[in-house]
Amino acid sequence: MTSDPKKPTPPEGLPDQLVLELHQLNAQELRKTIIHAQELLSFQNESPSPVEPNPGDDILQVTEHDGYTEVVKRVFCSEGCDDCPHGPYHYYVTQEHHPNGTEKPYWRFIGKIELDDE
Structure with a gap:
């Protein structure tokens, strides 16, 4: 959809229009x-997805499962990095319950992943 490697890739299944x-x-x-x-x-x-991209993240795939969300993303670091983007990387995201009653997403790094379209 885009030739700029720093431009975010839309999630799979999002209508082109x-x-x-x-x-x-x-x-x-x-x-x-x-x-x-x-x-x-x-x-x-x-409920909204627990997946909120950090600055520099390019989320490629998000798959909801019972109890966790599977995420594949690329990461861009600082300006001048000749190796950017890094990844894609595979994560499992769960909701971490805190003693004060709040919940925050917990990103568990699984590893580098090869995508079919690469």
Whole structure:
């Protein structure tokens, strides 16, 4: 879909037309889109995904399972790195319960992975 290796790759199964429209939005419009998508998930009694990309992450695949989320992502480091992007890497993400009652995603690194389309 894109030739720029630093441009995020859309998740598998996202309609092409939606991807094109999202790429045309500015930062404020994207934030509003995220809020609305979370509201729609809540309306459908679905919890939002625990997967929030860190700056420099390019999430390639997200697969929900009972009790965990499987994630494949590439990682970009600082400017000037000739080896970027790194990966893709495979992770299992679970919800970690804290004594104060909060939950946070816990990313368990599985290892480097080869994708079929590479």
